[in-house]
Amino acid sequence: MYQLYEFLRGPGAWIAFTIFFVGLAVRMAFLIGLSKERDKVLYNHFDWSWAWRSIFHWLIPLGSVSFRQQPIFGLVFWVFHVGLLALPLFLGAHNVLWDEAFGISLPSLSDKLADYGTMVVMACLVFLFIRRLARPEVRIISEGWDYLLLILVLAPFLTGFLAYRQIGPYDLMLNLHILTGEVMLILIPFSKLGHIILFFFTRAFIGSEMGARREIEGRLGARTW
Amino acid sequence: MSQTDMEQTAAEAQEHNVKQIKGILEMNKGARFRTWLNICARCGLCADSCFFYLAHDKDPKLSPAYKIKTTLGEMYKRKGQVDREFLTQAKEVVWGQCSVCRRCSMFCPFGIDMASMFMTARAVCNSQGILPAGLARTKQNIIETGNQMAVSNEDWIETCEWMAEEWGEEVVGLNIPVDVKGAKYMYTVNPREPVYYPQDVGMMAIIMYVAEESWCVPTKGWDCTNLAMFCADKAAAAIPVRNMYQAAQELGVEYILMTECGHAYRSGCFEGPYFMDIPGGKPPVKVKHAVQLFVELIREGKIKIDPAKKLKERVTVQDPCNVSRSGGLSEYLRELTLMLCDDFVDMTPNREYNHCCGGGGGFIPMGPEYKKRRMASGKVKADQIKATGAKVVISPCHNCFDQLNDINKEYKLGYKVVSFKELITEMMIIPDKFKPQDEDEEDAGANAESEE
Numbered sequence: 025m026y027q028l029y030e031f032l033r034g035p036g037a038w039i040a041f042t043i044f045f046v047g048l049a050v051r052m053a054f055l056i057g058l059s060k061e062r063d064k065v066l067y068n069h070f071d072w073s074w075a076w077r078s079i080f081h082w083l084i085p086l087g088s089v090s091f092r093q094q095p096i097f098g099l100v101f102w103v104f105h106v107g108l109l110a111l112p113l114f115l116g117a118h119n120v121l122w123d124e125a126f127g128i129s130l131p132s133l134s135d136k137l138a139d140y141g142t143m144v145v146m147a148c149l150v151f152l153f154i155r156r157l158a159r160p161e162v163r164i165i166s167e168g169w170d171y172l173l174l175i176l177v178l179a180p181f182l183t184g185f186l187a188y189r190q191i192g193p194y195d196l197m198l199n200l201h202i203l204t205g206e207v208m209l210i211l212i213p214f215s216k217l218g219h220i221i222l223f224f225f226t227r228a229f230i231g232s233e234m235g236a237r238r239e240i241e242g243r244l245g246a247r248t249w
Numbered sequence: 250m251s252q253t254d255m256e257q258t259a260a261e262a263q264e265h266n267v268k269q270i271k272g273i274l275e276m277n278k279g280a281r282f283r284t285w286l287n288i289c290a291r292c293g294l295c296a297d298s299c300f301f302y303l304a305h306d307k308d309p310k311l312s313p314a315y316k317i318k319t320t321l322g323e324m325y326k327r328k329g330q331v332d333r334e335f336l337t338q339a340k341e342v343v344w345g346q347c348s349v350c351r352r353c354s355m356f357c358p359f360g361i362d363m364a365s366m367f368m369t370a371r372a373v374c375n376s377q378g379i380l381p382a383g384l385a386r387t388k389q390n391i392i393e394t395g396n397q398m399a400v401s402n403e404d405w406i407e408t409c410e411w412m413a414e415e416w417g418e419e420v421v422g423l424n425i426p427v428d429v430k431g432a433k434y435m436y437t438v439n440p441r442e443p444v445y446y447p448q449d450v451g452m453m454a455i456i457m458y459v460a461e462e463s464w465c466v467p468t469k470g471w472d473c474t475n476l477a478m479f480c481a482d483k484a485a486a487a488i489p490v491r492n493m494y495q496a497a498q499e500l501g502v503e504y505i506l507m508t509e510c511g512h513a514y515r516s517g518c519f520e521g522p523y524f525m526d527i528p529g530g531k532p533p534v535k536v537k538h539a540v541q542l543f544v545e546l547i548r549e550g551k552i553k554i555d556p557a558k559k560l561k562e563r564v565t566v567q568d569p570c571n572v573s574r575s576g577g578l579s580e581y582l583r584e585l586t587l588m589l590c591d592d593f594v595d596m597t598p599n600r601e602y603n604h605c606c607g608g609g610g611g612f613i614p615m616g617p618e619y620k621k622r623r624m625a626s627g628k629v630k631a632d633q634i635k636a637t638g639a640k641v642v643i644s645p646c647h648n649c650f651d652q653l654n655d656i657n658k659e660y661k662l663g664y665k666v667v668s669f670k671e672l673i674t675e676m677m678i679i680p681d682k683f684k685p686q687d688e689d690e691e692d693a694g695a696n697a698e699s700e701e
Contacts, residue, residue, distance in 0.1 A: 055280040062279030065523070068530035082358055089602060090294050090356035101292075161302070162293035164309040165318055170291045219288045223359060226284055230360025234351070234574070234601075237519065242541065243577030246601035248355045 025195045032202040037125070040206035047213025048221055055225075066229050071236030074245060078231020079224055081249030088249040097155065104148035108177070111141050112205070135188075142185045149178045173217065179204035269376050271329035277369045278325070285361045286325060289314060295363065298356035300604045300629040301346050313353040313363045316342050321370040336379045343370045344381050345622055348610030349479070350570040355602070371481035380480055383616030387476040388485050395492050396472035397614075398440035408443040409466055412451035420683045425454045429465035434506040434537070435497050436466050437473035439513060439647045452674040453508065453539070459683060460551040464506065470496030473507045474647075475516035479611030483524055490521035497534040504537045509668050511571035511609065511646035514538050519575065538572065540645045543669055544581045547588050558676040560590035565639035567630075567653060568596075568603035569646035586643060589672050594637040606630045608652025620655075627656040635662055642666050 059066055081087040084102075091098030112118060116132040123129040133141070153174050156166050183201035186192050211217055227248075235245030296302050296312035305311055320339040324331055331339075349364040357363070374380055380388075387397040394401070409425040417423040426432065436457070442449040457464045470492035477485035497505045507513050516524075518536045527533065546552040566586045573579040579600035586593050598604065607627035612619060630653070634642060642664050644650045653666045 055284065058283070059280035062276075063281050065530060066281065078360065088356075088358075090298070090358070093297055093356075094294065156291075159293055160309040161296035161307065161312045161315075162291065165289075165291045165293065165312065165314045167291070216288045216290060219290065219359065222284050222288050226281075226288070226359045226361065229281060230354055230357075230362060233362065234354065238575065238577035241535065241537070242581075244580055245577055246355065246574045248360050 025199065028199050029195070029202075032199060032206065033121075036202070036206055040209040044209040044212055047210075048218065051213050051218060052221060055222075065233070069232050069237035070228070071232045071239075074231040074235035074239075075228035076231075078235065078248050079227045081247075082223075082227060090249075100148050100151050104145060104152065107141050107145035107148065111138060111145065111181070114138075139185070139188060142181050142188075145181050146178060146185065149174055149181070169215075173215065176204065176208055176211065180208060265333055265377060267329055267331075270324070270331065270373050273369065273372050273376055274324055274329050277372075281362070282366070282369070285359070285366065286322065288359055289317075289361060290358070292358065295353040295357050295361075298353045300350075300352075300607065301626050303604075304607075304626045304628045311346055313347070316346055317363055317366050317370075321366050321373075324370065324373055331373075333377065333379065336374050336377055339370060340374050340379050340381070343367050343374065344384070344611060344615060345619060348570075348605045348607065348612055350605035350609055351574055352570070352602070352604065355574075368481045371479075372483070375480050375482050381611070381615040381619065383614045383618070384476060384480050384611050387614050388480045388482055391475075391477050391485055391488050395469070395488060396440045397474055397476050397489075398444050400440050400443050400472075402468050402471075405443050405471055406466075406468055408447050409450060409454075412447055413454055416448075416451035416455055418685070420455055420458060420679060421685055422683070423454060423458050425450070426465040428468055428500060429463075431501050432463045432465040433503045434462060434464040434542075435500055435502040435504070435534075436464055436506045436508070437471050437493055437513070437517075438466075438508045439474045439510045440472050441647055442508065449508065449668070449670065452670045455674055456543070456546070456552060456670060456677070459677065459679060460546045462546070462551070465500070465502075467496040467500060470494075473505070473513035473517055474510060475513065475521070476611060476614055478512065478516050478520055478524070479614075486516070486520070487524040490516060490524050493517065494521070494525070494533050502534065504535050505532075506537050506542060507539060509539050509645040509647070509670060511569035511576070511648060514576050515571040538576065538578055538581075538645075540572065540578055540581050540585060540669060543673060544585050544588075547585070547673075552673065553678040554588055554673070554676045555678050560641055560672070561592070562590075562640040563592045563594055563638055564590040564641045564643060565594055565596055565634060565637040567606060567642055567644040567646070567649050568599055568601075569644070569649045570603065570605050570609050572645055573603055574601040582643075582645060585669060589643075589669075589676060590641070594639060596633040596637055604629050604633060606649045606652040607656070608648045613648045613651050623652065624655065624659045627652060627659065631656045631660040631662060634664065635660070640664050643669060643672065645669055 086092050086095055086098045114130055114133045115138050116135055119129040119132045153171070156162050156170065180201055183197050183204060187194055187197035187201055212220060230248050234248050239245035291314065293312065293314065295314050299311060299313050302308065302311040309315060320342050347367045349367055351364040353363045354360055390397050390399040393399065406427060409427065413423050413425045436453060438450065472489050473493060475486055475489050477488065493505060505517060507517060518532060522530045522532055547554060564586060566582050568579055568582060573582065596603065607623050607630055612623050642653055644653055644666055645668065650666055650668065657664055657666065
């Protein structure tokens, strides 16, 4: 068990982070290269102001007409994403690791806040899972992957939570926590989780396309939020 | 599958060109399509934005994401290896369940441009000759004659002359200038006007004449509509656009002025340059919609509205998708409406968030085969109008105009549909210098109000 821990903490982490960063960079480089040839419409009508507003309104809670139509989902969705990003980055225990590996550390969340935060993220995931099953228009388009991804995202939070609370075998939980976290990092560039980067590009495009492109000669562009 | 069915399928398969399908799919598979197809998080938010979904008791099979997944998504998944049976079913989805109104893009967290994806699915079906018969006919007209209703240029000019004569009884010296080099505006119309609504041409002539604008109609390239665009047939869609741009460039006009039509504006202003592969994606001559010009003319005082003639009944205005959401003219519609009536109530939702009337995306010319569906999905618009309590609905789009009239009958709503130019012609003050001298005295009496 300890050998596995050593591997996951050492080379495993380096491999996961390398695949994560290089994978995303390669995917982005490929898409940007392709876009120059086949997506001229993106460059012809691009506009920073519309791009930024199109991104911003979807980053703030209930910033879009769409989410305001389903406010509970909108809020859960927002809290979930904030937790998903903030907890792994600002967790005190992770900060120790950041410091060891890169010699830098971020502000730390208190353990108690992180503990509650983890419960909130897990509750959000359960909500999203149930929503996927319960709403016919969501269920009909959901595939195995969509459910599996929710479980994969839940896994590091659940194992981390159990390890911190010392529920179940601690060593196993800790190893599972690191392993599932690394699996998630590796999957991001190759799955729809790639939206952590791609979101900004698709939003920038549609914001410009429906906003700036329509906005010349006294016309008003359409808000895509 | 029976033996004969299999034989038939085999026979059809020979003319069925998978290579061509693959080509279309590959050509469109740029960074945007790859990203969109991959990152859809299957959140279902697009469903509530779609009027087909809303009008059919929230049938999940009508959500935009599902419709894409089962048409274009499948085409990519099967790498273009789709048979005619599949495409025939897809046809009913991409034309029969989507009006490419682009509303879903505004409700998607990733802003996935689903209309572009439906258009690509349409292009695949169209490439194999699988498309609604009504649209196929108009496309053929465009290829053969350059306009969707096969009106000859001679007939067009004759209509203009006839209308100038007819409406000239009300305004002295009225004429419709033809092919004037260096005019400010080159006026283009929907071929429905010379064919079914010639008075529309007369109304526009009166407005332009009284406003003393520099304008003309072209002998060719006068059709601003583009139904080949809704067939997603790029080569055919380039024909009317090219004719129109060329005419405008030859005449050296400042603007191509368009009649009150929605999809014509989308074609001329936004899609047209891409049909013709114009670098930069902008039209070579600026395009102006009639609604924008009307507002400018009234603001500048070139056209004066008689306050006594303004509509007293409750009025609402239809936001055509291609004028408001995809045209950016929603505020002009409201400003103009307020200039013409006293009691204006907006629909909810409105402006760029409006719902399609149900007649867009090629639905009206798709004909009787699709009418039942058109009436069913028009329920959303019918409910919207009913909620305003309006007795008059102004529509600056020919397709909306027809659909609003049809749902008016279907749902017994009892309103009247009018165009802006009709209202302006009725309400504008004709300056004395344009009034017929002789008839002035006769008309001054009790007969002034009566119709001829």
